[in-house]
Amino acid sequence: MNKIQVHLDQKSYSIYIATGLLQSMPEYVRQIPVSRTCVIITDTNVDPLYAQPAANLLSQHGFQVFTYVIPAGEPYKSQATVSQVYDWLLTENIARDATIIAIGGGVVGDLAGFVAATYLRGVRFIQIPTTLLAQVDSSVGGKVGINHRLGKNVIGAFYQPALVLIDPMVLTTLPRRELYSGYAEVLKYALILDASMFVKLQQNPLKLLSLSDWDWLAEIIGTCCSLKRDIVQHDEREHGLRRILNFGHTIGHALEAITEYAYFKHGEAIAWGMIAAAHISFLKNYISHEDFRAITQLLSCLEKPPIPRSLTVQQVLDAMSTDKKIDEHGLNFITLKKIGKAKIEIVEQHILRAAINFVVHEGL
């Protein structure tokens, strides 16, 4: 059992990580001051696998359980879905002392969290992430939100959960591409914050993907959560330091946007973005060519679709110009001072262009 405490003023909470944790989830839910009413929000993929069993367990433990199942997929992380969930909550007369439990990946967690943040001015909220990406990244730190046709995650809030329950066992049912996608975020933590985890992953790059050593996996997930916790405690609302978590995301988001969120999984696009960002770090003489090769080698373990041949450098630059991370000073870009240490800076156009050119035309 790994317990990570997140301290944020009056909003402190615990993250529990353990193999098989889902079997005893009602005991954890009971530890926080909840009412008898639990509202599970899940999607059509996760409902039969984990939400229905969880609902049964909670019922057996005396909770009154309501479940709302959204269609699976990023297009449903929308205002339309949120509006339907509001309608349902109000029709079911769900009161403000209810607890919303998100069981699913990033889409479910982000959407359910946004509903929790805004229904009756905020109700308690528990995250039970069922994808690797959500376990190491989106379920921790309180970023919740939905997409808009003019941008991803542009409607949202910072709203911390009351509890996060992570059971690595759920990854056994995760599609392979989703597992790779989550691995990209694991590598991100190693690159920006933890050189020793980088070495650990380098020693056996495919170990995580084999889902063979549960203790080792729980430890890796725990390390990622701890690293993110440390960042979020310093800068909950992303005024400064937290921006380093966007390493690989500026170019990654551009690649996702150009391909209309239909071609790459999030982590796949971020993997390409991290290669570009590592290339920038090399061009700026922060990291050696040897380090750059070590990074690209580890990232090449992530099977990912190639950059489409029709895609141009200019398209990527244009897509980046609408990024949320732009303020009046320019685009804040995350580079690596060295493996395990990130830097936030404005990067010169010609270097940006060269690095994008590297991934678009040379690929790997």
Place this chain on the structure above:
Amino acid sequence: MNKIQVHLDQKSYSIYIATGLLQSMPEYVRQIPVSRTCVIITDTNVDPLYAQPAANLLSQHGFQVFTYVIPAGEPYKSQATVSQVYDWLLTENIARDATIIAIGGGVVGDLAGFVAATYLRGVRFIQIPTTLLAQVDSSVGGKVGINHRLGKNVIGAFYQPALVLIDPMVLTTLPRRELYSGYAEVLKYALILDASMFVKLQQNPLKLLSLSDWDWLAEIIGTCCSLKRDIVQHDEREHGLRRILNFGHTIGHALEAITEYAYFKHGEAIAWGMIAAAHISFLKNYISHEDFRAITQLLSCLEKPPIPRSLTVQQVLDAMSTDKKIDEHGLNFITLKKIGKAKIEIVEQHILRAAINFVVHEGL
């Protein structure tokens, strides 16, 4: 100049109250760390009176100003309006370092505040309330939100402004009924928190409504803001103490709901609700009959539509059963231990019924 400091962790801010303040508002806006971009949200009534002059002043002081005008009226405090504002903000490419400035009454402040709380996960937000109700109540304390066909303010958040600017002079253009409506909330503060203000208002019940003594008026508004500040600092998210601000609101909201928000102004319904709540306090022997009469006498200065003859006690009880303030223990009702002191308690059905009967059938 009256300056009230609100201390809430990292979310502290100032409320400035002064006659003629609007003329120098850019100086105040400059005091907070804002970018050059200001987004004014206002309504069709307030736009020509105060938003356009404010936009001109801000432009003269070097700000880049965008303005969005919503149709005036409670029906537009809706998901549809919020969605239109999101579309516009994204189309105009408004970045997260912009400042949203709400210029208007409660509808504008609540809606603009909700947009500010959720656009790009939260942008800076300034309140410039132009109704008495908004000046003494809704602009202070961070409650923002919108209505849903199944309930008022059921979608929202707690999101504090960075600055509140109150100019009592704007009340000269306020319709008379709106002034009365705000006065009801002023009386509420006196009843639940400040016996000396009750005496002050008792001495000259119509002085406030005459808008003749600006210093006196600014002082009254300042007292209300200070009282609310003290409550909000203790209980920002309404887990306990803050509930006393709902004095008169439980039955008041029910009256508004039954008449479909078309018959009473908010403060008018609250005035009826406060008479009922005072009656409960009398029936429970908290206050003397003399005090009860003093309260109803002062409240009778508020010209307000009578309770419709067709309205029944049961309708009010039914409407109360969907109140946000219900938790698994029952409906939390606010009574008066004495003039100037409130109490939160579960009230027995027969007393509730008797008090509602008093206002519905006897009226005043």
